[in-house]
Amino acid sequence: MNKFKLLMLTSMILLPFSVSNSAEEKPTDKLYKFDEMNGIKFSDYLDFEKKWKLVTVRYRKDTGEMRLTYANDLAFEHLLKGSKDYPEGSVFAKIGIKTVEDKAFPSSAVPGSARRYQFMVREKKKFESTDGWGYALFDKSGKIYPEDQAVQSAACAACHRIVPERGYVFSEVMELSLFQGEKARTKKETHYSERIKFREVTYDKLPELIRKELPPVTKLAKQIDHEISKFLFQGTLDEIKPLLAEESVKTKLPVFIIGPDNKTFAVVFIENFEIMCEQEGKKGYFMKAVSSSLGTAAPNYENRFCWTL
Numbered sequence: 001m002n003k004f005k006l007l008m009l010t011s012m013i014l015l016p017f018s019v020s021n022s023a024e025e026k027p028t029d030k031l032y033k034f035d036e037m038n039g040i041k042f043s044d045y046l047d048f049e050k051k052w053k054l055v056t057v058r059y060r061k062d063t064g065e066m067r068l069t070y071a072n073d074l075a076f077e078h079l080l081k082g083s084k085d086y087p088e089g090s091v092f093a094k095i096g097i098k099t100v101e102d103k104a105f106p107s108s109a110v111p112g113s114a115r116r117y118q119f120m121v122r123e124k125k126k127f128e129s130t131d132g133w134g135y136a137l138f139d140k141s142g143k144i145y146p147e148d149q150a151v152q153s154a155a156c157a158a159c160h161r162i163v164p165e166r167g168y169v170f171s172e173v174m175e176l177s178l179f180q181g182e183k184a185r186t187k188k189e190t191h192y193s194e195r196i197k198f199r200e201v202t203y204d205k206l207p208e209l210i211r212k213e214l215p216p217v218t219k220l221a222k223q224i225d226h227e228i229s230k231f232l233f234q235g236t237l238d239e240i241k242p243l244l245a246e247e248s249v250k251t252k253l254p255v256f257i258i259g260p261d262n263k264t265f266a267v268v269f270i271e272n273f274e275i276m277c278e279q280e281g282k283k284g285y286f287m288k289a290v291s292s293s294l295g296t297a298a299p300n301y302e303n304r305f306c307w308t309l
């Protein structure tokens with residue numbers, strides 16, 4: 001083969017690749033390759049959603065956020081066995097996705113863009129203080145959040161400790177095959193109130209920060225009495241609101257969580273006892289949630305929602 005022919009051949013092979021490369025930017029080009037949390041990099045698990053098993057789907061009814069949990073083969077195998085102590089190398093990942101309305105058919109919500117990615121990586125020695133799981137959290141472009149990583153990890157572990165009998169993994173494999181659905185729905189589960197304790201606090205003993213958010217008629221409130229209160233980060237405050245709402249509707253009292261700094265908090269209460277709201281044909285209460293903006297100068301974060309009974 002002469003030199004010219006060889007050149008022709010190589011350029012024919014290379015051309016299609018070089019064209020597609022320059023024409024469109026790959027997501028990996030924008031990835032924050034060096035961002036890591038606890039030594040865990042997003043780039044270590046790139047495309048996990050294409051390679052791993054989809055374990056389950058969860059939906060947060062107050063914010064419309066969908067969560068997809070994935071497991072690598074090892075983690076999946078042990079999840080199926082109901083493991084309490086996952087072997088080294090097991091990894092779980094969770095994607096949080098905001099759902100948006102499909103304009104073509106508005107009652108059908110579709111996944112919008114991803115909001116954040118979370119990982120749990122099993123390495124018992126390295127992550128001894130967080131029960132053998134390394135926790136990592138990234139935003140939609142694979143970037144870490146500015147909050148203190150030690151506090152974030154402690155907060156992740158504290159909440160995941162609610163399910164020790166599942167090896168600190170919340171997700172369970174969803175049953176989709178024929179006749180499996182019945183089994184999944186009738187499964188007995190321990191109620192959250194048996195896992196998380198609340199203590200009653202009279203109005204005069206309430207932290208000032210909480211008191212000033214509450215209606216003046218308040219006489220009594222309930223405070224979360226669990227180790228998750230010790231390590232609070234934005235994720236906990238956001239994640240805990242449905243639980244506060246549930247307890248508030250059950251007891252008809254304001255329910256709150258506050259950190260040891262006496263600054264970081266979230267409180268949820270029924271804003272209107274007279275008028276009920278309605279959601280998907282069910283009656284509920286008009287609720288208000290207020291949470292701190294974690295040491296920043298930004299005002300407290302407020303939102304209102306309907307919580308069905």
Ligand code: HEC
Binds near residue numbers: 093136155228
């Ligand atoms: C206040 C409680 C809470 C906190 C704090 C929390 N999680 Fe979770 N996590 C959950 C729940 C509940 C699920 C089950 C899926 C769902 O409902 O979103 C879950 C699921 C997961 C999963 C999928 C595997 C599993 O256990 O189901 C990963 C991975 C994960 N979380 C990582 C993290 C990381 C990383 C952090 C800290 C940055 C964190 N979590 C903080 C409650 C929490």
